Amino acid sequence: MNSLSANERDFLNLMNKSTEYARRGFQLILEKRKHNFDDLFDALAESGFFNPEHNPAPERVDDEGHFRIPYWDALDYLVAVAKKSGEHNNPILGEKVMIVVRDVSQTRDEDGSLRDNYYTYHRFATILGLVPLSVVSEEDLDLIPNWLQGRFERGLVGHELGQGVFPRMLSDGQPENWRKAYRILYHCTAVRWIDTPGLSGSRKEPVTLIEDHWLKDMIGARATALGEKIGRDACDLFVDRLREIFDPERRGVPSWVLRPAIEENSQNRAWRAAENRFVEWLRDTLLGWLDHDQADARAFVQKMLCASSEIVRRIGVYMVNQGWDRLRDLCPSVLAPTFFDFEYLHETYGLLREHFRDFADYKEQTILVIRQLLPVSGCDDAERYLRTRQRDWLSAVNGQGYEPADSWYSELNSDASLGPGSAHPDFNSYHELVMGPGPTPYQADELVAFANAGNIVEKLNGFRQPDTWRGPTIQALIHALESAVGNRPDVFLPLLPKFLSSDRPYQYGIISGFKLLWDASTVAQGIDWDLAWEHLIGFFESVIAAPEFWRETVPEDQGPMYLLTPNKDWIPTVIADFLGAGTRNDTKAYPASLLPRGWALIKTLLGHATPVDTVADDPMTQALNTAKGRVIDALYNHALRVCRVRDGEIDSHGEAWGEMQPIFDAELAKCKNGNYEFSTFTGSFATNLEYLAPDWLCAHITEIFPEKYRNNFLCSLEGLAYTQMTPWMYAQLKDNEVLTVALHAELKVRHARENILHWIALAYLWGNETLDSPQFAYLFESKQIQDLMEICRFFWSVRGQALTKEQTDRILTFWDRCVDSTHGGGEPVSELLSSLGLLSCYLGDIGEMEKKLLLVVAPFVHVDYNVDFFVEELDRLADGNPGEVSTVLRELLKTYEPIIDFQDHLKSIIRKLTQASLFNDARDFTNKLRHLPGMEDLWCEIGVAANRLNG
Numbered sequence: 001m002n003s004l005s006a007n008e009r010d011f012l013n014l015m016n017k018s019t020e021y022a023r024r025g026f027q028l029i030l031e032k033r034k035h036n037f038d039d040l041f042d043a044l045a046e047s048g049f050f051n052p053e054h055n056p057a058p059e060r061v062d063d064e065g066h067f068r069i070p071y072w073d074a075l076d077y078l079v080a081v082a083k084k085s086g087e088h089n090n091p092i093l094g095e096k097v098m099i100v101v102r103d104v105s106q107t108r109d110e111d112g113s114l115r116d117n118y119y120t121y122h123r124f125a126t127i128l129g130l131v132p133l134s135v136v137s138e139e140d141l142d143l144i145p146n147w148l149q150g151r152f153e154r155g156l157v158g159h160e161l162g163q164g165v166f167p168r169m170l171s172d173g174q175p176e177n178w179r180k181a182y183r184i185l186y187h188c189t190a191v192r193w194i195d196t197p198g199l200s201g202s203r204k205e206p207v208t209l210i211e212d213h214w215l216k217d218m219i220g221a222r223a224t225a226l227g228e229k230i231g232r233d234a235c236d237l238f239v240d241r242l243r244e245i246f247d248p249e250r251r252g253v254p255s256w257v258l259r260p261a262i263e264e265n266s267q268n269r270a271w272r273a274a275e276n277r278f279v280e281w282l283r284d285t286l287l288g289w290l291d292h293d294q295a296d297a298r299a300f301v302q303k304m305l306c307a308s309s310e311i312v313r314r315i316g317v318y319m320v321n322q323g324w325d326r327l328r329d330l331c332p333s334v335l336a337p338t339f340f341d342f343e344y345l346h347e348t349y350g351l352l353r354e355h356f357r358d359f360a361d362y363k364e365q366t367i368l369v370i371r372q373l374l375p376v377s378g379c380d381d382a383e384r385y386l387r388t389r390q391r392d393w394l395s396a397v398n399g400q401g402y403e404p405a406d407s408w409y410s411e412l413n414s415d416a417s418l419g420p421g422s423a424h425p426d427f428n429s430y431h432e433l434v435m436g437p438g439p440t441p442y443q444a445d446e447l448v449a450f451a452n453a454g455n456i457v458e459k460l461n462g463f464r465q466p467d468t469w470r471g472p473t474i475q476a477l478i479h480a481l482e483s484a485v486g487n488r489p490d491v492f493l494p495l496l497p498k499f500l501s502s503d504r505p506y507q508y509g510i511i512s513g514f515k516l517l518w519d520a521s522t523v524a525q526g527i528d529w530d531l532a533w534e535h536l537i538g539f540f541e542s543v544i545a546a547p548e549f550w551r552e553t554v555p556e557d558q559g560p561m562y563l564l565t566p567n568k569d570w571i572p573t574v575i576a577d578f579l580g581a582g583t584r585n586d587t588k589a590y591p592a593s594l595l596p597r598g599w600a601l602i603k604t605l606l607g608h609a610t611p612v613d614t615v616a617d618d619p620m621t622q623a624l625n626t627a628k629g630r631v632i633d634a635l636y637n638h639a640l641r642v643c644r645v646r647d648g649e650i651d652s653h654g655e656a657w658g659e660m661q662p663i664f665d666a667e668l669a670k671c672k673n674g675n676y677e678f679s680t681f682t683g684s685f686a687t688n689l690e691y692l693a694p695d696w697l698c699a700h701i702t703e704i705f706p707e708k709y710r711n712n713f714l715c716s717l718e719g720l721a722y723t724q725m726t727p728w729m730y731a732q733l734k735d736n737e738v739l740t741v742a743l744h745a746e747l748k749v750r751h752a753r754e755n756i757l758h759w760i761a762l763a764y765l766w767g768n769e770t771l772d773s774p775q776f777a778y779l780f781e782s783k784q785i786q787d788l789m790e791i792c793r794f795f796w797s798v799r800g801q802a803l804t805k806e807q808t809d810r811i812l813t814f815w816d817r818c819v820d821s822t823h824g825g826g827e828p829v830s831e832l833l834s835s836l837g838l839l840s841c842y843l844g845d846i847g848e849m850e851k852k853l854l855l856v857v858a859p860f861v862h863v864d865y866n867v868d869f870f871v872e873e874l875d876r877l878a879d880g881n882p883g884e885v886s887t888v889l890r891e892l893l894k895t896y897e898p899i900i901d902f903q904d905h906l907k908s909i910i911r912k913l914t915q916a917s918l919f920n921d922a923r924d925f926t927n928k929l930r931h932l933p934g935m936e937d938l939w940c941e942i943g944v945a946a947n948r949l950n951g
Helices: 004-015 019-032 036-046 076-085 091-106 120-126 155-163 165-171 174-187 212-245 272-293 295-302 311-322 324-334 344-359 360-371 380-399 403-413 443-451 456-462 474-487 487-499 504-520 529-545 548-549 570-581 592-610 619-624 627-648 654-669 677-686 686-692 694-704 709-719 727-735 739-746 750-766 773-779 785-797 805-821 826-844 850-862 868-878 882-890 902-915 921-927 937-948
Strands: 191-196 201-208
Touching: 004 019, 004 036, 019 036, 019 076, 019 937, 036 076, 036 091, 076 091, 076 120, 091 120, 091 380, 091 548, 155 165, 155 212, 165 174, 165 324, 165 627, 174 850, 191 212, 201 212, 201 272, 212 272, 212 311, 272 295, 295 311, 295 805, 311 324, 311 529, 324 344, 324 504, 344 380, 344 739, 360 380, 360 403, 380 403, 380 686, 403 739, 443 474, 443 487, 456 487, 456 504, 456 627, 474 487, 474 504, 474 686, 487 504, 487 529, 487 921, 504 529, 504 570, 504 686, 504 826, 529 570, 529 592, 570 627, 570 773, 592 627, 592 654, 619 627, 619 677, 619 709, 627 654, 627 677, 654 677, 654 694, 677 686, 677 694, 677 709, 677 921, 686 694, 686 727, 694 727, 709 750, 739 750, 739 773, 739 785, 750 805, 773 785, 773 902, 785 805, 785 826, 785 868, 805 826, 805 850, 826 850, 826 868, 850 882, 868 902, 868 921, 882 902, 882 921, 902 921, 921 937
Parallel strands: none
Antiparallel strands: 191 201
16 A cells, blocks of 8 residues: 555545445456556455455345345456466466465355356356466365356356366366366366156256256367377266266166167157256267277276176176277177166177177177177066067167078067067167158159049049058048149149049149249249130039039048048138139239139039037137138138229229129128128128128128127128228227127137227227217226226327327327326226326327326336336427426436436436536436436536536
């Protein structure tokens, strides 16, 4: 301290006044003394700034067990000094930092516990990787368990060790640093056992002390280097960890259940992180060691083959296989009967499969061990099961040039009583997930060749799907047919009449192939679509016109292999979809001359479509996934296309509608506790009906939305949620009290009600609704808080649109009315007031009414995470209304403590208060928000501005 200047002494004394001054002091030292900041280290240490008691403990923030972890202000300075010591290879300076690390890491509180501050320990781990390696002792590394004992966070420490000091020590040229790397490895690979719920109750499962992700980064890519530098120590460590993790008394299962294969294999369970990782690290470290020091590594593997731990012995067998050219002399040890038990099946089988050819004198011994396998006690038909096991073992050596093995295998394999051989004889249990339709007997190009030869229908009809999971399937063949049609539609189009004699799945397949091509094409792609549609509609007519088609039944319960195989019932749906796709868009539609034939097809489909008899929770999803619903969709698209064409010809479509109306009348008449698909789609096409037949819509609106038939009414409302509302349509719904009834209904899908509320809000902006209308009166009087919040969100969502002054005034009036309706409410009212805060985006100035509205919502905007938007608007309003904004902000901060200053809006408001000479308010807010970054600098700005004003 005596060497300090007077200013420096005053500066340190000021830092000692409070933690705020200390924080700012460390920042200034690093900012202002960029090249000689370490000169103050001794003085800071002498003044007690690095004393362990300054390392902050966790602070409880509520009664629910939540804590805040403060950051120790000295840490950034210590890291900077450590970095400088390493860059300049200054062990004296590095030792000073390490003294602090040691003192703080070993100091305990009065109750004997260590300070649980993961920020501090994370920075200490950083320091280990920065200081000269010579100042880090093995005793220092034994502090790591203290850093990893915390209950809040371990990942930061683990990540820092794995990216910093550990690879630095391992890559260093000094063996003493390799030993230090081992100490880090030892501490970081510690295992803890946690209670894990399971089907049979809670059980203990192993997890590594550091998260698996960080350990993989730390060790995985360095296993070879571990083998080269510290092979024996690392392998001994991994063996110890494996003994603990795979302990059969603790786990109760053999090791192959926890890790089926030593190598990377799809059968290994990815979620078993600890089991997988130590197997992989021992395996890869051993391979690296074997490359570097063959003699010692070989002795270690030989010892593993005699180990008491099953998993260790399995890895030993794997090593003999993988290092065969250097470990083949260990083969006799593996050919002991023990290694032909179930526990070692995969590894021993792998060794036989890969190297039996090279066994030389050991081949006879191998076959003898297999012959001497004992029957499994307690097994039904034990002799047969033994012969099956022997065949499995022989499958590993069959065909490798040893005649006694080949002939015995042939004998067993021809024994019909044993059944087929296993597809995976090297596993005790094999799990496989098969997805998709499976293989196809013919590829797309083969089908094109059959089509060119004229025998494709015979080839398709001649295929019989085998009753096996791995065999080719009809479903896959249909996918190939769809691809073939897409590749060469010109070849398949003339063949459509031939497909009248094909089986139903392939009739579906060729229709689907052309539809997929139609959906994907924007221009003709090797096909004349006008001609194609002529052929396609003719094909549709031929398929569904025959009465026997509709009388045909689909075989029931063909088994799971046929679950998704198209059948006769799929054909009407794909035809309806194709017709709908051909009329939906005028720029891509089939020729108008074919519309009458398309209409006839739709009537046929409609006459045979069976509606659902119950209503699902989501009527629109139900309608879109039923045959009747798909036909109704095609019906509406066809009607719209016909009327658009007629308008283009004679500027009127009344006659065209009159020709189609009887079908709509007939379907609507069925909407009495039934025909729910028609109710749903009619609701969704409501505004289209405004174009098609406004008079018909007006005359039948109470039948389309029949309050008397509740399910049909709800289906129509659910469908209505998918339409684009117009003022005219809204007026019809309002005048016929559809909306009034809808507001009282319990709709099954929330977004349907949300859309109704959006329409009411939109009509209010149009001027077609008032706050005294029956709709709004119901919402206010019955305190439909969630509905009012939804309207708030709708108004907020249109804030970017060009609203008139009258419309924004309407929104503010709604805000005021909501405030009046909240008196006497509870928590849900708080949520509404929070949502109302979003509407501050419509305020242009703050008068008495606007101030009242802001003050009412300010204490609640944090409730539903709307505070950032509210503060952003206060920042905007502060330009012209600093005093009013100050009052509102003060009210906001009574109930809300920000943890961040989102986009610096709070600092911006305080600066605007400063510019308006509201210095006391600015200081109050800065002091209240001093925990936020940048507020200390802002305090100085306020002081400078106030001094400047006072002269």
